[in-house]
Amino acid sequence: MNNKNSQLIEEFLTYLSLDRSLSPNTCDAYEADIHKLLDFIEGKDLVSVTSEDISLFIRYIHELGLNPRSTARIISGLKTFYKLLITQDYIEQNPLQTILTPKLPKKLPEVLSHVEIETMLAAIDFSKISGERDKTVIMLLYGSGLRVSELVNLSINDLYLEDGFIKVLGKGEKERLVPIGGKTIKQIGLYFQYYRNEVSNENSKNTLILNQRGNKLSRVSIFKIVKDLASEAQVKKSISPHTLRHSFATVLIEAGADLRAVQQMLGHESITTTEIYTHLDKAYLKSVIEQYHPRS
Template identity: 50%
Template sequence: MNWSTSIKGFKSYLMLERAMAQNTIEAYMRDIGKLREFCRSSGGQDPQSVSTDDLRVFLGWLNELGMLPSSQARVLSAIKTFYHYLVLEAGLENNPAALMEGPRLSRNLPDTLNILEIQELINAIDLSKPEGMRNKAMIEVLYGCGLRVSELINLKRSDLFLDVEYIKVIGKGDKQRLVPIGGEAIKYLNIYLKESRVHQPVKPGFEDYVFLNRRGAALSRVMVFLIIKNLAQKINLKKDISPHTFRHSFATHLIEGGADLRAVQDMLGHESITTTEIYTHLDKSYLKDMIRQYHPRS
């Protein structure tokens, strides 16, 4: 069992058995590559010879290099998955990563927009320009459905079920989910599709994409980012925002309004409820109101 054979088989395992997203697979390959180089430089162990202590020294080395705790946690996740694969597929008897724990992560609170700020951004869109209604529909969908930017730019017309107020979203790892879509987003999406997009030439292969650029192809992530940055500058917004800010705001406003955490988890496409729970920590005044309203000793 050598590194080259093990890593090659591991990549196939991630693709075929785990059906991981390409970006995750590439990150895991880089992480295991770091472990291989570390082992070769410190004694030349093959994968089956690596001990738990060796892995601890490796992670300590990454920490000394200044790697962020979040990146260290991803490296450990890659290592755990790698050795799980070797146990399953290569007959490794002892898993050196089984009992290892990752660095404790601090949960940074994402920046959000309030309702007034979102409305100001939407009002700043110049509807006299050809792309104006597209941009308005785009932001209404971003905020109204809590989409990731990758989900927005890959949204297809065949995924819209506006008559029943749902859209189908292809999320991370090509996982599908149905997300409710509200009245404002439906309204401006229909106006864009029926009154603006129909007059635009479409590049072959992009006929089913909802949001198109001037050349008739799908919007890029960078383009969506720039559109939002320009709107923020127009209204002199001091917050540093991105497309993801609308997703954070979507989740925060739902939870502050009393939405069930599990329902928000499903709409966001989070695998773990702990990822969604971060939004319960955003509004301190909301938390104080919860104490005043529901705690018997308040």
């Protein structure tokens, strides 16, 4: 890759990180999509890309069998990239100006029933030291609706257990307070007593969720915990840690929790993102966590 293209990509990533406050994972995805285009145009300058180049590139990734959702994400990312080049006077016209982003059907998220969650919790092996940690992971994902990135970055100082809240740093570096119920608070106490106090060391610092070496538990490890417990519980659905977040939102909406309260707890910037869960029940009641959530 020539120096000019490297410079443009670096400026774009800086813009995404600082101006848009996007997470490192999102920035990595944007960068990977630009590299897909670079591989296709075989070293051509990014500022010289034409609408015809883009059309051929989209046809190419379609022929590779990329699904419409991934294609839409790539087009959206490239549009953002070239809009930035226009504002910085590198180019005069966006080569994606006439390119339409595929319209995607609204896909309802996969959710787990409360029985399936309980079956997963029952599958935890408490003869292992990791048992209390794994239960804490599931209860924070399902009981508070956290994203994986939010969970792994929680610190002890983020816990306000006496007040029944945890402080979460979400997308765009935005902080929010999320209610935490009595059952989860009790589980966090057990986690400290039987796991964290045993594995923590000088490397642990203030990190809440640790692996058995006393370091921050990775995103990959949390995926594995959820997948393994689902398999042990014979849950046949295709799930991930995010499925527990969807399930958290769904159980509250089903019970009639206020939509804006759920939006705030999930850290959704727009309430339209939260509205996807209202396919189940649209009743509005005052109590949100303690009254309605079975694992709170």
